Amino acid sequence: MRTTLDPFQAIADPSRREILMLLTKEKQTINALAGNFDMSRPAVSKHVKVLYDAGLIVINNHGRERYCELSPDGFNSVKEWLNYFDKFWHSKLQNLENLLNQHAKTN
Amino acid sequence: MHRDLVIKWHFPHPAEKVWECLTTPELISQWLMKNDFKPVVGHKFNFFTKPIPKMGFDGIVYCEVMEIIPGKKLVYTWKGGAAPDNLSLDTILTWTLTPREDGTELLLEHKGFKGFKNYITSIFMNSGWRKHIPRRMAEVLNEMK
Numbered sequence: 001m002r003t004t005l006d007p008f009q010a011i012a013d014p015s016r017r018e019i020l021m022l023l024t025k026e027k028q029t030i031n032a033l034a035g036n037f038d039m040s041r042p043a044v045s046k047h048v049k050v051l052y053d054a055g056l057i058v059i060n061n062h063g064r065e066r067y068c069e070l071s072p073d074g075f076n077s078v079k080e081w082l083n084y085f086d087k088f089w090h091s092k093l094q095n096l097e098n099l100l101n102q103h104a105k106t107n
Numbered sequence: 108m109h110r111d112l113v114i115k116w117h118f119p120h121p122a123e124k125v126w127e128c129l130t131t132p133e134l135i136s137q138w139l140m141k142n143d144f145k146p147v148v149g150h151k152f153n154f155f156t157k158p159i160p161k162m163g164f165d166g167i168v169y170c171e172v173m174e175i176i177p178g179k180k181l182v183y184t185w186k187g188g189a190a191p192d193n194l195s196l197d198t199i200l201t202w203t204l205t206p207r208e209d210g211t212e213l214l215l216e217h218k219g220f221k222g223f224k225n226y227i228t229s230i231f232m233n234s235g236w237r238k239h240i241p242r243r244m245a246e247v248l249n250e251m252k
Contacts (some may be wrong), residue, residue, distance in 0.1 A: 009160060036220065058205055073213050080162060083219055084162065085114055089215055090114065091218065092138060093213070093215070095137075095138035095139070096128055097116070097118055098138075099137055099138045100118055100125065100128060101120075103124065104120060104124075
C-alpha cells in the first residue's frame with residue numbers, strides 16, 4: 001500500500017471530509033461522488049486522488065467505472081504497531097528472564 | 108479496537124534484581140536495546156535498534172523519564188517514527204514491579220497507541236457516528252491547530 005501523503009493534510013479540506021463521509025455509507029463511483037458537489041468532476045477527481053495518496057481510500061475498477069471505497073488497510077497502522085510490540089515485548093521479556101537466570105547462577 | 112498493550116510476566120527472582128535490569132543502561136542493553144538511560148525524572152534518552160521502513164520507523168526510540176518509584180515503578184515516554192521531526196508513534200511505557208512469595212510480578216503497560224488514521228477509524232466505525240461526526244471532526248481539527 002502506498003501512503004505518500006499525511007492523512008492530516010488529506011482531511012484538512014472540507015470537501016475531502018465530505019467525500020469520506022459519503023463513502024462511509026457505501027462505495028461510490030467518482031461520477032456519483034461528483035453529483036454531490038458543485039465543483040467539476042475533475043476537481044472531485046483531484047480530491048479523490050489526495051485521499052487515495054493518503055491511504056484513506058482504495059479505488060477499484062469495475063468495467064468502465066472506478067469505485068472509491070474506504071480503505072481498511074489505511075486504518076490499520078495502530079493494529080500493526082500493537083501486533084509488532086506484542087511480539088517484541090514477549091521476546092524482550094524472555095531475554096530479561098534469561099538474563100536474570102544467568103545472573104542468579106553466577107552469584 | 109484496543110489501543111493499549113498490557114503484559115504480565117512472572118520472574119522467579121527478587122524485585123531488586125529485576126529493577127536493576129530495568130534501570131541499569133548496561134543491563135538494559137543486554138536484554139532490550141542499546142540506550143543512554145538514566146534513572147532521573149526528566150532525563151531524555153534513546154533506544155537504538157534496526158529501522159523498520161515498512162512501518163515508518165527509523166530505528167531510534169525517543170524517550171523521557173516521567174516517573175520513578177525506586178524498586179516499584181518506572182514510567183517513560185516511547186516515541187518513534189520516520190525521523191526526529193516526524194514521530195508518528197507517541198506512546199508511554201509503564202513498568203510496575205510487585206514482590207511475590209516466589210519472585211516478582213512485572214506488569215508492562217505500553218499505552219497511547221493512536222494515529223490519525225486510527226482516529227478516523229474510530230469516527231467511522233463507532234456506533235452512532237452519523238450523529239457525532241460533526242463534533243468529532245471539530246475535535247480533530249482542533250487537535251490539528
